Every structure is written in C-alpha cells, then in structure tokens.
Amino acid sequence: MEINQEALPPGFRFHPTDEELITHYLIKKVLDCTFSSCALAEADLNKSKPWQLPGKAKMGDKEKEWYFFTLRDRKYPTGLRTNRATATGYWKSTGKDREIYSGKVVGMKKTLVFYHGRAPKGDKTDWAMHEYRLQPNFAYHYSSNSKGEWVICRVFQKSGGAGKKRRTAAREVSSAAASASLVELEPSTEHVPCFSNHNSDPSSYASCAPMHGLGLPAFPSPRSLQENLQLPLSFTPPPTGFGNVGQKVEGSELDCFWS
Known part of the structure; x- marks a missing residue:
C-alpha cells in the first residue's frame, strides 16, 4: 500500500x-x-x-x-x-x-x-x-x-562519517608536512678552545665559537654578555700565545671575548 x-x-x-x-x-x-x-x-x-x-x-x-x-x-x-x-x-x-x-x-x-x-x-x-x-x-x-x-x-x-575520515586524513597530511619543514636545532657539543696565536680582534674570537645548524654562533656577542651580566667595559686581554707545550696559561675562556 x-x-x-x-x-x-x-x-x-x-x-x-x-x-x-x-x-x-x-x-x-x-x-x-x-x-x-x-x-x-x-x-x-x-x-x-x-x-x-x-x-x-x-x-x-x-x-x-x-x-x-x-x-x-x-x-x-x-x-x-x-x-x-x-x-x-x-x-x-x-x-x-x-x-x-x-x-x-x-x-x-x-x-x-x-x-x-x-x-x-x-x-x-x-x-x-x-x-x-x-x-x-x-x-x-x-x-x-x-x-x-x-x-x-x-x-x-x-x-559526518565520510567527512570525518577526510578531515582526519587532511590533518595527518598537514602534520607530516609541518614536521618535514622543521629544522632541528641542536647546539654543537664539540669543544673549541678560544686561545690561539691570532690577534685579539673580537671577530677572530667569534670565529672559534661553536656554531648552530643554521650557521649562527652558539655564544652571544660580547656586548650582549656585558649588558646582561653588567660586567665592566674592559678586561685584561688574553695572552697572544701558548709558549711551550704544557705551559700554564693565565685567564679564562670567557676572557677571549673581550677586547
């Protein structure tokens, strides 16, 4: 009927x-x-x-x-x-x-x-x-x-069954693309000594600092350290050479960043 x-x-x-x-x-x-x-x-x-x-x-x-x-x-x-x-x-x-x-x-x-x-x-x-x-x-x-x-x-x-599946798949694709575009930033663990036979030009000291994966120094600039730590404007410059092997060197690594 x-x-x-x-x-x-x-x-x-x-x-x-x-x-x-x-x-x-x-x-x-x-x-x-x-x-x-x-x-x-x-x-x-x-x-x-x-x-x-x-x-x-x-x-x-x-x-x-x-x-x-x-x-x-x-x-x-x-x-x-x-x-x-x-x-x-x-x-x-x-x-x-x-x-x-x-x-x-x-x-x-x-x-x-x-x-x-x-x-x-x-x-x-x-x-x-x-x-x-x-x-x-x-x-x-x-x-x-x-x-x-x-x-x-x-x-x-x-x-919403089919639409939900499409939205879930789209989120997964978007998440995967975002993950692939990220650059993992890990500071170098390799120790590079700052004392050398070069002159005391600050640019030469910055060249010995460890680098990030993006090509930027891992350490801040001397001026930034001075402002943040409120340190005096001048320090005793580092020695110009090591001398004989095993000779004790006065000063610290931090001194190499100051002119």
Whole structure:
C-alpha cells in the first residue's frame, strides 16, 4: 500500500520504538506474509546497494531513516547463518545483540555496518542498519508454518562519517608536512678552545665559537654578555700565545671575548 506523503499532516513522522516495531509490525508480518504497512516497504537487501534503498522506501526521507520488511537469506540451505553479502560489499555485525522487551523478551536487535568490497578486506562506509527479529522461542511459536524468517530493517546513513575520515586524513597530511619543514636545532657539543696565536680582534674570537645548524654562533656577542651580566667595559686581554707545550696559561675562556 503506497502513501502520498504530501497528504500527511504537518509534523508527521514515522518514528516507532523498538517494541512497537516488533509487536505492531513484525509479528503481524510473520503471522500473515501478505500483511503490508503504509510505512514499511518490502525489499531484498542482498540485491540492493545501501544508497539505493531510500528510493525503494515508502517514507523516511524527513527522518533520514528507512524501514523495510525483508526475508533473511540463509548462507547454507541447512544452516542457520545469514548471508550478508551483496553485489558490491557486505553487511558486518558489530557489538552484541540487544533484547527488546514487552513485559518479556519478544525480540532482538542487531546492529550492522556496510563494507564496500569483499570480506575481510572491505572498506567501511557510513551506512548502517538495525535488524529486528523475533526472539527465537517467540519466532518458532509464530512462524512454524512460515517458509522463511521475516525481519524488519532500519537503514540509515551516519552523519559526518565520510567527512570525518577526510578531515582526519587532511590533518595527518598537514602534520607530516609541518614536521618535514622543521629544522632541528641542536647546539654543537664539540669543544673549541678560544686561545690561539691570532690577534685579539673580537671577530677572530667569534670565529672559534661553536656554531648552530643554521650557521649562527652558539655564544652571544660580547656586548650582549656585558649588558646582561653588567660586567665592566674592559678586561685584561688574553695572552697572544701558548709558549711551550704544557705551559700554564693565565685567564679564562670567557676572557677571549673581550677586547
């Protein structure tokens, strides 16, 4: 039975609870396979791509969720496993099944996510589904004469799933580019003596200072040391030579920065 959504009163939404889906829709479908609803269409989810299902639904565009009656496809004729494969991918269950109560347990709710490609190396998409089925003992009581097991599927697209993945990938690329552009600045640990046979020109002393990776002296200028340490303007200049090997030299390394 089709319904014209334009004829519905303003604000109308089909938003049933889990209990209502079981007790008002699924049980009736299991008892009578000809039962139909103005809100639930019939569809074969194994032969449909998730993004094709909204076009097969009777309503749900306002809520961005679509409801369907479907028969569970057995993976093997004599087995109980359900075939979740489609032409372009497969539905993969996630988490534990949840019990649905109406005074007692009347049904189960399973959450599935659609993966594009072949298992087990498919790519996760933002399409998901809730599958509602009768509780096993409940189902046997009501569907003993049924040739298949009817279930209700609520299909929806999780908001921001693909966009979030794109944003995460963009942040990773940006972070990698920023890391590659950084220059690691580590001061040299090699000790270079400041005393030499050269004259006491300050420029010659600066040439013996250890250098950073960027070509800048690791030590500040003499003028900067004077201002920061508030030292006198003049110091005794360093000796002009070492003399014989092993000869003791007066003064300190700091003296070589002053003229």
